[in-house]
Amino acid sequence: MFQDSPIYDRLVAECGDVPAQVRREAERVSRELEVVMRPRHTPGGERPPAPGNGWQRAGTLPGPRPD
Template sequence: MFQDSPIYDRLIAECGDVPAQVRSEAERLSRELEVVLRPTRPLGYPHVPERPPSPGAGWQRTGVLPGPRPH
């Protein structure tokens, strides 16, 4: 992007290639997060295909009208 700019070249010489360092660190963090957030499987068990989520599983938002709540 700025490779032909003498100002950019001078900044890189003085401070290092900060955008490249940031990009590299972001890629490293992304790889680490993939490992951490990957669902775990018990060791020693054969591969079990993942089931599709069943309808209604997990958190669902329900509508609540404003005002006093019935007892």
């Protein structure tokens, strides 16, 4: 990107190639998300249960309850 820029070269020498590091990390996260977001297949073609089935959020705050 900035191959002919002495300022950029000096910054890379001092701090590392931050844009390249960010790009690699973003690609890694993107690959991980693809795996996680991929729909799971169950035997018999049934859909897996939706996340959160089987529990309910409490309507009160934790701690002692008033009488």
